[in-house]
Amino acid sequence: MSLVNYLVLSAILFSLGATTVLLRRNAIIVFMGVELMLNASNLALVTFSRMHGNLTGQVLAFFVMVVAAAEVVVGLAVIIAIFRTRKSASVDDVNLLKS
Amino acid sequence: MSDFSAPDVQWGALSPIVVVLGAAVVAVLVEAFVPARLRRTVQLVLALAATAGAILAVALLWGGVKDDGGTKVLGGSVLVDGPTLVLQGTIALLALLSILIIADRTATGEDAFAPSAASVPGSDYEQLSRRLGLRQTEVYPLVLFATGGMLIFPAAGDLLTLFVALEVLSLPLYLLTGMARRRRLLSQEASMKYFLLGAFASALFLFGIVLVYGYCGSLSYAEIASAVQTPSDLDALLLVGSVLILAGLLFKVGAVPFHTWTPDVYQGAPTPITGFMAACTKVAAFGALLRVVYTVFPDLQWDLQVLMWVVAIATMVVGTGIALVQTDMKRILAYSSIAHAGFILTGIVSLDQAGITAVLFYLLVYGAATVGSFGIVWLVREKSADEILGEATHLSQWAGLGRRHPVLALAFAFFLLSFAGIPLTAGFAGKFGVFSAAVAGGDWPLALIGVLASSAAAFFYVRIIVLMFFTGPSGERDVLVGDGGGASTAAYVPPVPVVIGSDGTVAEMEPVGQVAVVTRPDEALAVLEGAEVAHGVTTTVVRSEGPALIAITVCVAITAILGVAPSGIVSAISHVAHFLP
Numbered sequence: 263m264s265l266v267n268y269l270v271l272s273a274i275l276f277s278l279g280a281t282t283v284l285l286r287r288n289a290i291i292v293f294m295g296v297e298l299m300l301n302a303s304n305l306a307l308v309t310f311s312r313m314h315g316n317l318t319g320q321v322l323a324f325f326v327m328v329v330a331a332a333e334v335v336v337g338l339a340v341i342i343a344i345f346r347t348r349k350s351a352s353v354d355d356v357n358l359l360k361s
Numbered sequence: 362m363s364d365f366s367a368p369d370v371q372w373g374a375l376s377p378i379v380v381v382l383g384a385a386v387v388a389v390l391v392e393a394f395v396p397a398r399l400r401r402t403v404q405l406v407l408a409l410a411a412t413a414g415a416i417l418a419v420a421l422l423w424g425g426v427k428d429d430g431g432t433k434v435l436g437g438s439v440l441v442d443g444p445t446l447v448l449q450g451t452i453a454l455l456a457l458l459s460i461l462i463i464a465d466r467t468a469t470g471e472d473a474f475a476p477s478a479a480s481v482p483g484s485d486y487e488q489l490s491r492r493l494g495l496r497q498t499e500v501y502p503l504v505l506f507a508t509g510g511m512l513i514f515p516a517a518g519d520l521l522t523l524f525v526a527l528e529v530l531s532l533p534l535y536l537l538t539g540m541a542r543r544r545r546l547l548s549q550e551a552s553m554k555y556f557l558l559g560a561f562a563s564a565l566f567l568f569g570i571v572l573v574y575g576y577c578g579s580l581s582y583a584e585i586a587s588a589v590q591t592p593s594d595l596d597a598l599l600l601v602g603s604v605l606i607l608a609g610l611l612f613k614v615g616a617v618p619f620h621t622w623t624p625d626v627y628q629g630a631p632t633p634i635t636g637f638m639a640a641c642t643k644v645a646a647f648g649a650l651l652r653v654v655y656t657v658f659p660d661l662q663w664d665l666q667v668l669m670w671v672v673a674i675a676t677m678v679v680g681t682g683i684a685l686v687q688t689d690m691k692r693i694l695a696y697s698s699i700a701h702a703g704f705i706l707t708g709i710v711s712l713d714q715a716g717i718t719a720v721l722f723y724l725l726v727y728g729a730a731t732v733g734s735f736g737i738v739w740l741v742r743e744k745s746a747d748e749i750l751g752e753a754t755h756l757s758q759w760a761g762l763g764r765r766h767p768v769l770a771l772a773f774a775f776f777l778l779s780f781a782g783i784p785l786t787a788g789f790a791g792k793f794g795v796f797s798a799a800v801a802g803g804d805w806p807l808a809l810i811g812v813l814a815s816s817a818a819a820f821f822y823v824r825i826i827v828l829m830f831f832t833g834p835s836g837e838r839d840v841l842v843g844d845g846g847g848a849s850t851a852a853y854v855p856p857v858p859v860v861i862g863s864d865g866t867v868a869e870m871e872p873v874g875q876v877a878v879v880t881r882p883d884e885a886l887a888v889l890e891g892a893e894v895a896h897g898v899t900t901t902v903v904r905s906e907g908p909a910l911i912a913i914t915v916c917v918a919i920t921a922i923l924g925v926a927p928s929g930i931v932s933a934i935s936h937v938a939h940f941l942p
Contacts, residue, residue: 340556353553
């Protein structure tokens with residue numbers, strides 16, 4: 263099977279993630295979209311790494327996993343703080359800040 | 362594969378980064394092991410020592426870099442060259458000043474941060490933690506981690522380091538944004554917006570890195586730059602990748618169309634953090650952008666030039682235009698910072714050697730005025746009959762401030778004049794530098810639009826000065842009804858008539874040493890329910906413990922000295938303003 267298939271899959275996953283971020287209204291789902299984008303990047307990294315025959319891409323994929331984990335910690339903390347205050351995690355409800 | 366040789370690391374060249382990140386790790390341990398009553402002192406001393414140590418380390422490295430042009434550390438992952446040192450020195454200095462403002466407290470021992478950020482606003486638990494006088498000292502390690510990330514960001518020599526540095530500087534800022542003591546709902550909302558948009562931007566940035574890696578097979582700046590020179594049939598990969606990388610950096614900079622988070626986050630975040638974020642993040646992000654544009658993608662300039670032009674023009678026009686109609690001081694400063702991002706971009710787009718020096722100088726000038734002005738915004742408070750409330754950020758509340766607090770108002774006016782770029786302030790030297798670099802690079806239309814935008818911007822800066830000095834604090838007035846942004850302003854300013862200094866005096870403060878007890882329901886929560894909270898609110902300048910005043914004084918001094926005699930610093934920067942290839 264051609265390696266390009268993996269890249270196509272990765273692009274599809276990334277687009278799905280980006281669409282989720284832009285269209286969904288629940289902060290948790292939006293955040294899952296971001297995670298999907300990061301993991302799509304990981305898939306592309308590993309594929310490119312295989313194509314180029316060096317390990318740089320795989321190393322970066324590990325760093326991305328660590329960063330994604332750190333982002334989950336911070337992100338869920340923020341979202342939970344908001345949810346406990348408002349009993350809602352909808353990004354449409356947070357609209358106090360306007361010009 | 363059996364023999365492993367330890368890598369040779371030049372720790373000396375890394376010392377500014379190591380000092381700050383090391384102190385951040387120690388600060389986490391301090392949080393765990395030092396008794397509560399000593400914690401704030403220890404954290405403060407540690408944070409100030411770390412940033413001062415970073416400045417010292419930059420000074421020690423300066424001579425060597427000036428002679429040999431810089432070194433590649435960690436196999437080229439970190440580039441310690443002239444621009445890196447200038448940027449690291451600027452970031453460390455601005456972080457030091459910001460920490461002084463962050464550490465400052467009112468006479469009653471209140472700082473800018475919620476006693477317990479995890480507590481639900483308006484809950485009994487929050488009341489309890491306020492009554493007990495709890496303090497959040499986690500702020501200091503978070504600020505140190507963010508500063509560490511910012512020190513790495515402009516020094517990164519490959520895209521992996523750039524990505525990790527981006528996250529190290531962003532994640533603490535997401536948390537710090539949500540920690541305000543007052544108006545906690547706004548603060549939490551700003552935090553969530555910043556986080557979701559920031560995570561989205563860094564995901565796009567990462568995909569840009571992936572595509573560029575796919576094209577070049579390497580993450581190192583030098584190898585990407587040489588791969589870019591040889592065309593191949595995969596150019597689309599490279600172009601999309603580089604645009605996504607630039608988009609990620611432009612998001613951090615706050616350039617249009619990636620600016621939408623800026624006003625909300627600047628307004629919602631605790632004011633000392635806003636100052637830190639506005640100054641230091643911008644310096645770090647512009648440093649990284651400068652390096653990427655000048656050393657990684659210079660051969661793509663025919664393709665990327667149009668994009669950068671559009672972004673620079675849109676940023677100047679939108680930033681200035683929207684700032685004109687704002688009524689909230691923090692939002693005005695936020696849009697002004699967007700406009701400044703546009704001015705700095707004109708210096709970057711020029712791709713001219715003089716542009717590097719001009720941008721580095723502009724960042725120092727802009728940063729000093731920003732930290733100082735947000736420091737002043739933090740000191741100007743609302744005051745009800747018996748207690749100090751949050752910052753008086755509505756523009757009308759600043760009327761007549763110059764008559765009652767002339768020194769502070771003069772300092773603020775001076776920062777505004779520097780933002781506007783009036784001669785004899787540092788802002789003028791900065792703007793002159795970037796615009797002349799743009800002209801030298803052949804981008805005179807950009808410089809022209811920049812000059813026009815600055816003159817339009819001068820209008821709203823001068824309007825604030827007129828408001829402070831020449832508008833009397835006259836009797837009662839309603840700040841909300843019929844006001845430009847009427848209904849939406851009411852979302853955070855209680856819908857009641859605001860009395861501005863009707864008695865002409867500044868009422869007494871609470872006695873020193875007494876813990877502030879907030880007996881009212883939380884103002885932000887009350888706003889949600891549409892309740893009226895405050896009556897007879899006046900504007901006052903809070904009496905603080907002093908560090909913020911020191912920081913503001915230093916910022917005034919920097920702005921004045923660089924305004925009157927910029928040539929010394931400019932020539933010092935231009936001697937070292939060469940990127941390592």
